[in-house]
Each structure stands twice: as C-alpha cells, then as structure tokens.
Amino acid sequence: MVIAPSHPRARTVALIGRNGVGKTSLLEALVVATGGLERPGRVDAGTSLCGNDPEERRHQMSLGIAMAPVWVGEDKLTLLDTPGLIDFSGEVERALDVADVAVLVVSAVDGVQADFVSTWNLAQEARVPVVIFVNALDAERADFESTLRGLELLVGPTLAPLELPIGEGADFQGVVDLLADEAITYDARGPRRGPVPAELAELEARVRSSLLEAIVVADDTLTERYLEGDIPTMQELEPALSELMIEGRIVPVTCGSATQGLGVDRLATLLDEIAISRPIPAFVGGNEILLERDPHGDPIMRAFKVIVDPYVGRIVVMEVISGTITNDIILTNTRTRSEERLHGLHHLFGTKLVPVDRAVTGDVVAVAKLSDVVAGDILAKKGLNISPVPAPVATPAMSVALASSSHDDDDKIATALHRLSEEDPSLRIRHDPVSRKLVVDVMGDTHLQVTLERLRRRFNVEVATATPDVQLFETIVAPRECEGRLKKQTGGHGQFAVVNLKVEPIEPDTPFEFVDAIVGGAVPRQFIGAVRNGVEKAMIHGGPKGHRVVGLRVTLLDGKFHSVDSSEAAFDTAGSIGLKAALESAGTNVLERVMEVTATFPTEYLGEVLNDLKPRRGRVVRTDQSEASSVMLVAYVPEAGLNRYGLDLRAITAGRARVTIVQHHLAVVA
Numbered sequence: 001m002v003i004a005p006s007h008p009r010a011r012t013v014a015l016i017g018r019n020g021v022g023k024t025s026l027l028e029a030l031v032v033a034t035g036g037l038e039r040p041g042r043v044d045a046g047t048s049l050c051g052n053d054p055e056e057r058r059h060q061m062s063l064g065i066a067m068a069p070v071w072v073g074e075d076k077l078t079l080l081d082t083p084g085l086i087d088f089s090g091e092v093e094r095a096l097d098v099a100d101v102a103v104l105v106v107s108a109v110d111g112v113q114a115d116f117v118s119t120w121n122l123a124q125e126a127r128v129p130v131v132i133f134v135n136a137l138d139a140e141r142a143d144f145e146s147t148l149r150g151l152e153l154l155v156g157p158t159l160a161p162l163e164l165p166i167g168e169g170a171d172f173q174g175v176v177d178l179l180a181d182e183a184i185t186y187d188a189r190g191p192r193r194g195p196v197p198a199e200l201a202e203l204e205a206r207v208r209s210s211l212l213e214a215i216v217v218a219d220d221t222l223t224e225r226y227l228e229g230d231i232p233t234m235q236e237l238e239p240a241l242s243e244l245m246i247e248g249r250i251v252p253v254t255c256g257s258a259t260q261g262l263g264v265d266r267l268a269t270l271l272d273e274i275a276i277s278r279p280i281p282a283f284v285g286g287n288e289i290l291l292e293r294d295p296h297g298d299p300i301m302r303a304f305k306v307i308v309d310p311y312v313g314r315i316v317v318m319e320v321i322s323g324t325i326t327n328d329i330i331l332t333n334t335r336t337r338s339e340e341r342l343h344g345l346h347h348l349f350g351t352k353l354v355p356v357d358r359a360v361t362g363d364v365v366a367v368a369k370l371s372d373v374v375a376g377d378i379l380a381k382k383g384l385n386i387s388p389v390p391a392p393v394a395t396p397a398m399s400v401a402l403a404s405s406s407h408d409d410d411d412k413i414a415t416a417l418h419r420l421s422e423e424d425p426s427l428r429i430r431h432d433p434v435s436r437k438l439v440v441d442v443m444g445d446t447h448l449q450v451t452l453e454r455l456r457r458r459f460n461v462e463v464a465t466a467t468p469d470v471q472l473f474e475t476i477v478a479p480r481e482c483e484g485r486l487k488k489q490t491g492g493h494g495q496f497a498v499v500n501l502k503v504e505p506i507e508p509d510t511p512f513e514f515v516d517a518i519v520g521g522a523v524p525r526q527f528i529g530a531v532r533n534g535v536e537k538a539m540i541h542g543g544p545k546g547h548r549v550v551g552l553r554v555t556l557l558d559g560k561f562h563s564v565d566s567s568e569a570a571f572d573t574a575g576s577i578g579l580k581a582a583l584e585s586a587g588t589n590v591l592e593r594v595m596e597v598t599a600t601f602p603t604e605y606l607g608e609v610l611n612d613l614k615p616r617r618g619r620v621v622r623t624d625q626s627e628a629s630s631v632m633l634v635a636y637v638p639e640a641g642l643n644r645y646g647l648d649l650r651a652i653t654a655g656r657a658r659v660t661i662v663q664h665h666l667a668v669v670a
C-alpha cells in the first residue's frame, strides 16, 4: 500500500446510490487506479477492502459506512462507501454530513429508478455537490443513452455529461472526453488517447449540446452570448465548467466500469479537482454558524462513526474540521467537558488500521481508546465553546418486541443491543413498561435480521421476535355508586372498613381525580389517603376486561369505621373492593392510544398516502400545502395500525417522506 508521508489537502468523498449499483466495487477500483492497491479484490469473492464483515458477506451488501483513503497527487481523498439498501439510509445521511462531494452511482443496466431518486434527494437535502457515475457499462444489457435520458428528466438542464462510452457490454472499451474531443481507450497497459470513433459522431453532437446548455444556463455572461447566437467553443467553456463544478452548480456525469477499472482514473482526477472542503454547521457561543475549514486554525474535530473492532476494541472515526491534529494531542470533548488524549491516529483501509502521526484539516482519522466519545461529539482545543448541530432523528420503520426466556437474559440482551446501537445509531432500544418486554425500533426487515444475526454471532444471544403488544386501557361506561365493605373477624383484632364511592367517567387522558366528600368523620381523616391508595391500586391492577383503568373521578361519599378493628390496611382494601364493584356493575369500555402522525412528502403521493390511512382507521386532521411541491399531513391513527407504518410510507413515497409519530389521545375502541 502506498501511504503518502504528508498531504497538504484532504477531503472526503461519499459513494452513494441504490443497492448493488457497484459502490463498494468502485471504491476498490478507485484505490487501484490511484496506486493504493496493485490488484482489485472482488465484493462477490469477499476479497474487497470494504463490505467484508460476516453479515455483509452473508447478505452480499454493505451494511454501514466503510472507508479507504486514496491519494491523487499530493491530495488525500477519504472515500466513504455507503450501503444502498434503504434500511441503512441513516448511514448515507451520516456520510453526506461529512462529505465534501458525493459520487452518485447509477447502473447503466437498471438506469434511473425510484431508489436512485431517493438517494439523489438525500444529497440535495444535504446540499452536497454531486458527480454522477454511470457504472457497469461492461455488463450485458448496459444502456447508456436510456440511463442518460432518465438522468436528464430527473436533474434537468444542470446535468452536464462530460463523457460518452465507447461501446457497451462486451464491447465497452473506454470513453470519449467531450471537452477534449478525444477518445480514451483502455488496454492492459492503461489508458490511451486517440480520435473519437466516427460512429459516435451523432450521439456526441447531442450530448455535447446538453453539456453546453448546462454550462450556459449556469453562467450569466455565457447565457447572454448564447442568446445572441454566439456559441462559445468547448475551449472557452472549460474554465467556466471547472468553476461551476467546484461550486456544485452543475451536475457532471462520467461513466465507466468499476469491475473492469475503466474510466475510474478519470473519476479520481475529477474528484480531486472539484472537491472543496465544505464548512460545517455548529453552535459557537450559542449561535449556529458555518465553521470555515481553516488549516491554520485551532484544532477541532467531529466524531461521526463508532466501530467496535474485535482486536483493537472501540474505535472512533473523526473528521478534522480545522487545524492539524498530531498524535497524543489533548482536546476537550465539548459535550462532556472532559479532556481526551488522542493516542494513536490511524487511517482506515477497509477494516485495516494503518498508523499515522498527523491529520490535516479535511482528513479522516480513526482513534482508539476514546471510551466517552460518541458519534456527533466535537473535540476542540480547550476553551473553545463549540457544540454540534444535532442530526435529525429518523423515524423508525417498524418496532419489534423481543422475547427471551428469563429476566437475566433481558439484561444481557439489552446490554448487547446498546453496544450494537453505538455502531448503528438507527437501532433504538426501549423497555415497554406495560408488557415488560424489550422493544427495538428498526429501519426494515433486513435491518432487523442483521441485528439478530449480530446478537447471535458477537454476543451469543438468541432472541425470538414478536409484534409489540398494543397497550389498551379501560374506563367506566357511566357513573355508579357502590359500597366497598370489609368485615373480617379472625381471632384477636378484626378488620372493618366501609366506604361508599361514586365512580364517574372523565376525559380518559386526564389524571385520576379523587374527591373527599366526607362530613362528620364517617371515615376518619387518617384513613382517607388509604381509601385513595386502594382505589388507585385496583385501577393499575386492571378492570373487568384486564386492562389498566383510566379516566375516573372517584368521590368518597360516606363510610363506616370501628374504633378498634379499623386500620389503614382495611380502608385500602375497602377502597379496592368498592371500585371493582362499581366497574363491574356499570361495565367498562376498552380504550386504545391514538397517535398523531405528521408526515411530509411530495404532493404527488397524497392520494396514495390518504388511501393507505383508511384501513388503519386514520382520520386526517389537516393538510398543509404551503410549500410548492410537498404536503404536510396531520392525521390521528390508532396505535394498532402503525406498527409498520414507516416501512409502508417509505414504499409508497419512494423513501421521500419524513414522519413523526407521538401519542395524542385515548379513544374507545370502535
């Protein structure tokens, strides 16, 4: 492996795109093309740098961010490989948070599909400049032209195709550089330049005009010239194109094959030219600002990923926001205010750690033995008051209850899950107080499956899963007066207490009300609290239908006591007896939780989203269409209909919905 001793500029590149388009293969090819590896490994043979943990191999897909550095000349680019399956889109968001530029990979076989659109949208939302790489041009059924048409439809006039493939499928040999107007073909000795083949003339003319249009549209002076009929030459357009690409105002398209290594060297050079260090949003002294990436500034770093390595232990991966970081530097974690010494900086080549002694602004380093640093933390020179802007919390797609054989196992499973969630922030663990079960929130079926496999392999725990219980409640149907009487004589002291209660329904969401209407000491003062306790205990214990009782006002109207045989315990029991009698004689209604669902998504999906709410017994409260292309929908939906809502909404809206779900009220089960 080539490791440059020093590197004045460092930046980060995220490889994004749908499942199986060739991101992990492209990372491998970029490392080879830039001299970091002699021969590429293969994802399908389990020999690639990234995507090689046992679960990744089993599922044949990337499951989390993986990385490797490449050097293009003196510059270092940290490549972040991301998973394509939508279950793991949280990882894509985290990579985009760090990236200076994103390579959006699309397969020339499948073209632009719904998943491509959702990844494109993620990059747009993160405001990361995008380069599109049309991959797999060597594959059978590769179709560059139709892929390009799909891209033109999605991206619009800012799409700037820089290259054309020469041949497709088994005939794929290289690319045409549209700016230089020359062909680059590849053989065993590498790339070779030559004239553009005549059979491509027609396509070249069309694609060059797309490129010309993209440059002209983004540049005012060129637009003016163009409108006056003065068409600039490609040589004249070149400087404008570079500038526009650097500013992220146009979307360049390049093409090639990751597994054949064709066109990949050109992508590396392009990335090096256009990636500039993006400023990082942060709170400084309480105000949100963009932190400039100053190589000569104070040392500041941000943690973005935690990895638990079987040999090294816990590793925190951090990007350098400003300044230079050297081995053994002491920085303050601005969240915990504790000082952290950075023993041992490393570069990560896939899973391999390579020690380095310094890291410059824009660089990414892995640091071991930082037990209190979590993803999102900022480490800075002592005295700097900088805190991170919290990342939005993704709504889980589904929840699953975990069943284990004993309580001891529960503790073990909870500990193991917490360890996994450090590496995988999309995994959330809760303890359901009613069913007393552990519940995990996951981003989809594959996410769940991988989590269970990791529990088994790493922690040796086996769990069964079940749909989480929906919590039900009950309340009295109508007001009722009842007596609670306890009279026992079992040798020595007896037990005696009588209470007369009026039990009436109130709003089920309001707290329990207890009214003391005793006059003349029918129940002595010191026993009134015990009556209330007894009533509350019976409510928690459950009504005639077995659910916790809520929404009651209980009035203690009257009672009787005995100077020797009455006690707190006796009045407590009498309170319980009285309440149970009232519930049984008046009858109860079962109540369920109704959640407020707030979803924002492109307006075109509104009809389908509304249809989907019907079988869930959802009631639309309002829709807000003040944003031109998206709609915000608020609906009340019973909890029972929501278990896989995140997943279904994602399918309906091609992953373009944001949704929050909070408890709103209780309602009688219809």
Ligand SMILES: Nc1nc2c(ncn2[C@@H]2O[C@H](COP(=O)(O)OP(=O)(O)OP(=O)(O)O)[C@@H](O)[C@H]2O)c(=O)[nH]1
Pocket: 017, 018, 019, 020, 021, 022, 023, 024, 025, 026, 043, 044, 051, 060, 061, 062, 063, 082, 083, 084, 085, 135, 136, 137, 138, 139, 140, 256, 257, 258, 259, 260
């Ligand atoms: N013919 C051909 N096959 C490719 C190319 N790139 C990738 N593949 C194959 O496509 C399959 C998936 O490639 P990966 O690199 O794992 O795809 P990915 O985008 O990382 O997939 P996820 O991690 O699941 O999102 C593998 O079997 C690769 O060998 C290519 O350029 N040409």
Ligand SMILES: [Mg+2]
Pocket: 023, 024, 025, 051, 061, 062, 081, 082, 083, 084
């Ligand atoms: Mg992959």
